[in-house]
Amino acid sequence: MPAHPAYPVGLRLTGRRVVVLGGGQVAQRRLPALIAAGADIVLVSPSATPSVEAMADGGEITWHRRAYESGDLAEAWYALIATSDHAANEAASAEAEAHRVWCVRSDDATAATAWTPATGHSDGVTVAILGDAPDPRRTAAIRDSVVEGLRDGTLVAPHQRTRTPGVALVGGGPGDPDLITVRGRRLLAEADVVIADRLGPRDLLAELPPHVEVIDAAKIPYGRFMAQEAINNALIEHAKAGKSVVRLKGGDPFVFGRGMEEAQALAEAGIACTVVPGISSSISVPGAAGIPVTHRGVAHEFTVVSGHVAPDDERSLVDWAALARLRGTLVILMGVDKIGRIAETLVAGGRAPETPVALVQEGTTAAQRRVDATLATVAETVTAQDVRPPAVIVVGEVAAVGGPLTPVE
Numbered sequence: 345m346p347a348h349p350a351y352p353v354g355l356r357l358t359g360r361r362v363v364v365l366g367g368g369q370v371a372q373r374r375l376p377a378l379i380a381a382g383a384d385i386v387l388v389s390p391s392a393t394p395s396v397e398a399m400a401d402g403g404e405i406t407w408h409r410r411a412y413e414s415g416d417l418a419e420a421w422y423a424l425i426a427t428s429d430h431a432a433n434e435a436a437s438a439e440a441e442a443h444r445v446w447c448v449r450s451d452d453a454t455a456a457t458a459w460t461p462a463t464g465h466s467d468g469v470t471v472a473i474l475g476d477a478p479d480p481r482r483t484a485a486i487r488d489s490v491v492e493g494l495r496d497g498t499l500v501a502p503h504q505r506t507r508t509p510g511v512a513l514v515g516g517g518p519g520d521p522d523l524i525t526v527r528g529r530r531l532l533a534e535a536d537v538v539i540a541d542r543l544g545p546r547d548l549l550a551e552l553p554p555h556v557e558v559i560d561a562a563k564i565p566y567g568r569f570m571a572q573e574a575i576n577n578a579l580i581e582h583a584k585a586g587k588s589v590v591r592l593k594g595g596d597p598f599v600f601g602r603g604m605e606e607a608q609a610l611a612e613a614g615i616a617c618t619v620v621p622g623i624s625s626s627i628s629v630p631g632a633a634g635i636p637v638t639h640r641g642v643a644h645e646f647t648v649v650s651g652h653v654a655p656d657d658e659r660s661l662v663d664w665a666a667l668a669r670l671r672g673t674l675v676i677l678m679g680v681d682k683i684g685r686i687a688e689t690l691v692a693g694g695r696a697p698e699t700p701v702a703l704v705q706e707g708t709t710a711a712q713r714r715v716d717a718t719l720a721t722v723a724e725t726v727t728a729q730d731v732r733p734p735a736v737i738v739v740g741e742v743a744a745v746g747g748p749l750t751p752v753e
């Protein structure tokens with residue numbers, strides 16, 4: 345172990361020259377953070393990985409296609425020495441020392457004048473972990489724990505919570521609690537009030553501390569529901585009381601989620617609102633059941649429609665005749681009850697009766713199940729197999745591609 349630990353510091357590199365020697369994997373890993381820091385990056389290397397080359401092509405770095413030469417570090421504030429030539433690294437290191445340029449080395453950390461900490465970023469904070477001696481595995485593991493804790497809110501003690509007044513419309517994903525975004529999870533952990541739908545990651549509500557008020561906005565199909573206006577009023581009322589409010593929605597807030605209606609109501613009431621996109625069930629539920637919504641050579645398009653009103657219903661805004669002429673994938677949400685009429689309309693409009701159809705009920709949850717049929721058989725299959733909402737219905741050849749995935753244990 346070195347006699348003294350490294351002294352941690354944050355370099356402000358905006359517009360300052362950073363020289364990177366070597367265009368291999370080390371440069372590829374380190375360059376994004378240097379670019380993000382706004383450094384004026386000069387890469388010296390005869391070759392580069394395709395990703396590094398793309399950074400040069402995109403103008404993010406300046407690339408000199410040659411080997412290191414004495415004098416390359418003269419104007420640098422900071423250097424990353426990572427060539428595959430040990431002698432060149434030694435020479436560059438000596439030049440850095442002579443010019444008092446802090447440098448990191450990929451081949452010999454102990455010979456370097458600086459070490460790269462294991463870094464991570466979460467919500468305006470950079471976490472950087474340095475060992476007293478170079479120990480990348482350990483520092484990366486500690487970094488991961490800290491960043492994960494910050495992201496899911498477990499590392500923030502309640503009295504330190506950074507409460508954000510206003511409303512966050514959070515897309516919770518299709519149901520599996522692991523499928524919410526990192527930002528959504530953090531905002532949930534910081535909330536005073538959560539107004540949640542029936543669909544989405546309900547399990548996460550159980551993790552909320554007891555002081556958090558959870559309001560059930562369940563819109564159970566054909567059952568109890570909380571009128572949209574009542575939801576809007578609840579959002580406004582709690583935000584006006586200075587609470588940090590999360591409106592937790594299934595999937596993505598703007599995919600048949602009435603998210604914009606809520607955002608508009610909040611804007612009219614002068615309440616700050618942030619939207620956190622979510623993983624929509626329209627893609628993720630088929631995916632979880634082993635159905636790709638596109639597949640090379642099979643489908644070059646997918647269309648997502650609501651089936652909550654039948655094709656012959658005058659309230660329908662869907663052009664079913666046009667959909668019947670499409671060859672690609674049709675993803676139908678809220679369509680279980682009307683699938684018989686929908687299938688008839690698609691066949692009448694030209695889609696083959698033997699077109700595969702898959703229904704995925706309660707996707708990504710422990711209760712997930714997949715039922716397969718064709719356009720000709722789907723109506724009777726739904727009845728015979730008692731398929732119930734929520735389900736995503738996939739119409740098209742992709743439903744016959746692959747099959748159920750083997751989960752990793």
Ligand SMILES: C[S@@+](CC[C@H](N)C(=O)[O-])C[C@H]1O[C@@H](n2cnc3c(N)ncnc32)[C@H](O)[C@@H]1O
Pocket residue numbers: 518519543544594595596597598599600601623624625626629676677678679704705706707708709733734735736737
């Ligand atoms: C009101 S829409 C909301 C869609 C949501 N905003 C999204 O992006 O996934 C509700 C419909 O989404 C589908 N859905 C949502 N979650 C589902 C799940 N876990 N499994 C199957 N279908 C689901 C069903 O078709 C359900 O009737």
